[in-house]
Amino acid sequence: xxxxxxxxxxxxxxxxxxxxxxxxxxxxxxxxxxxxxxxxxxxxxxxxxxxxxxxxxxxxxxxxxxxxxxxxxxxxxxxxxxxxxxxxxxxxxxxxxxxxxxxxxxxxxxxxxxxxxxxxxxxxxxxxxxxxxxxxxxxxxxxxxxxxxxxxxxxxxxxxxxxxxxxxxxxxxxxxxxxxxxxxxxxxxxxxxxxxxxxxxxxxxxxxxxxxxxxxxxxxxxxxxxxxxxxxxxxxxxxxxxxxxx
Amino acid sequence: xxxxxxxxxxxxxxxxxxxxxxxxxxxxxxxxxxxxxxxxxxxxxxxxxxxxxxxxxxxxxxxxxxxxxxxxxxxxxxxxxxxxxxxxxxxxxxxxxxxxxxxxxxxxxxxxxxxxxxxxxxxxxxxxxxxxxxxxxxxxxxxxxxxxxxxxxxxxxxxxxxxxxxxxxxxxxxxxxxxxxxxxxxxxxxxxxxxxxxxxxxxxxxxxxxxxxxxxxxxxxxxxxxxxxxxxxxxxxxxx
Numbered sequence: 001x002x003x004x005x006x007x008x009x010x011x012x013x014x015x016x017x018x019x020x021x022x023x024x025x026x027x028x029x030x031x032x033x034x035x036x037x038x039x040x041x042x043x044x045x046x047x048x049x050x051x052x053x054x055x056x057x058x059x060x061x062x063x064x065x066x067x068x069x070x071x072x073x074x075x076x077x078x079x080x081x082x083x084x085x086x087x088x089x090x091x092x093x094x095x096x097x098x099x100x101x102x103x104x105x106x107x108x109x110x111x112x113x114x115x116x117x118x119x120x121x122x123x124x125x126x127x128x129x130x131x132x133x134x135x136x137x138x139x140x141x142x143x144x145x146x147x148x149x150x151x152x153x154x155x156x157x158x159x160x161x162x163x164x165x166x167x168x169x170x171x172x173x174x175x176x177x178x179x180x181x182x183x184x185x186x187x188x189x190x191x192x193x194x195x196x197x198x199x200x201x202x203x204x205x206x207x208x209x210x211x212x213x214x215x216x217x218x219x220x221x222x223x224x225x226x227x228x229x230x231x232x233x234x235x236x237x238x239x240x241x242x243x244x245x246x
Numbered sequence: 247x248x249x250x251x252x253x254x255x256x257x258x259x260x261x262x263x264x265x266x267x268x269x270x271x272x273x274x275x276x277x278x279x280x281x282x283x284x285x286x287x288x289x290x291x292x293x294x295x296x297x298x299x300x301x302x303x304x305x306x307x308x309x310x311x312x313x314x315x316x317x318x319x320x321x322x323x324x325x326x327x328x329x330x331x332x333x334x335x336x337x338x339x340x341x342x343x344x345x346x347x348x349x350x351x352x353x354x355x356x357x358x359x360x361x362x363x364x365x366x367x368x369x370x371x372x373x374x375x376x377x378x379x380x381x382x383x384x385x386x387x388x389x390x391x392x393x394x395x396x397x398x399x400x401x402x403x404x405x406x407x408x409x410x411x412x413x414x415x416x417x418x419x420x421x422x423x424x425x426x427x428x429x430x431x432x433x434x435x436x437x438x439x440x441x442x443x444x445x446x447x448x449x450x451x452x453x454x455x456x457x458x459x460x461x462x463x464x465x466x467x468x469x470x471x472x473x474x475x476x477x478x479x480x481x482x483x484x485x486x
Binding site: 058059061062063064065066067068070071074075076077078079161165166167168169171172179182183186187190192193196199200203204207208 | 313314317318319320321322325326329330333419423424425426427429430437441444448449450451452454455457458461462465466
């Protein structure tokens with residue numbers, strides 16, 4: 001392995017990291033809203049809405065992401081109505097198409113995760129909140145969402161990490177993010193191993209950071225699982241309420 | 247686009263139709279996906295074995311493999327195998343006196359890349375499934391005087407496979423979708439074939455839609471097969 005070449009490659013690839021992060025963050029952020037909407041549709045109890053959400057999830061999870069990207073980037077331009085609409089300046093851009101398809105794709109996977117989280121909230125907790133007279137939105141905000149998010153976080157973390165990896169497909173529609181730059185260097189120099197090692201290390205570092213952030217969020221959201229700050233407090237001094245949880 | 251050709255004529259089997267080409271492409275997708283899945287399964291069994299029974303170094307090796315392959319984009323791994331494999335072959339050919347660039351067939355590189363990436367998922371599936379086999383059953387096999395090989399063949403393998411089946415179904419679905427990425431190396435599988443058709447007919451939406459429908463059909467049918475298999479192999483474990 002040639003250290004000078006590896007360093008050069010590293011500098012070239014690091015320049016592309018912002019685009020990778022930008023793609024991942026915007027897709028995950030926008031996708032979360034769509035996913036929440038889909039989860040709500042499935043749990044709404046209204047059959048047409050629930051079926052529609054199920055169909056969406058079935059289609060987006062059953063087809064390769066690359067097909068979805070091609071459908072949006074190449075496919076939509078086939079229709080004159082799209083080409084003449086006000087959206088065309090946006091849909092012509094590979095960046096917007098990549099974000100759109102990544103977002104729609106992650107929404108399908110995340111909606112199932114969110115649905116699982118919402119279903120995991122014990123009905124008793126909601127009942128208790130209703131019993132103390134909380135209005136519906138407050139129950140959602142104070143009781144359901146914190147519990148559901150805590151439950152869904154590990155799986156959602158995995159989904160976010162696979163999204164970071166999925167941004168690599170944007171290189172196929174000419175976006176020069178990390179994989180795009182790596183592919184260019186490989187085809188120029190034919191030095192596959194060095195480029196693979198450097199690019200792989202960058203993705204691993206990104207995903208490692210992300211996994212730490214998720215772990216940190218998990219800890220922050222579960223104060224009940226945390227060890228009490230002062231473990232040496234004698235039992236007699238503890239209040240009855242806190243011993244009840246142990 | 248004045249006279250829009252009839253869709254059924256386009257995907258039919260006539261002289262103007264792409265039907266035969268699309269079916270061949272779908273066949274190639276199945277070949278890549280299933281050979282990748284099998285390669286991955288072999289790696290997965292070895293990986294799970296290394297993680298469960300290996301000494302510290304073997305375990306560290308297996309952990310490193312799964313961590314790296316699950317953290318790196320599949321597309322990079324495909325590039326590694328396609329370009330790396332070609333380089334290796336070219337270098338070997340030069341040693342044997344053949345000059346010039348010799349390419350590794352894309353199908354081979356693709357199947358290997360898909361196999362190596364899915365091997366990481368297979369490893370975790372098999373490891374989890376082995377963990378679900380109750381120690382009592384293995385102990386009972388010991389007590390009956392079964393030797394290592396008989397124990398593995400009659401007790402451990404069938405029970406592990408039963409627990410692994412749902413996980414293997416998930417891995418298969420991932421592998422099927424991942425095989426579409428092999429199209430970047432020029433292998434004419436389903437997605438590459440629809441790209442060619444989309445280019446020559448100037449109907450990208452129609453053809454990518456057809457690709458999506460065919461992928462959905464393949465994944466639904468294989469999902470159904472897996473569901474039936476799961477029910478069959480867990481018959482004895484089902485609650486009445």
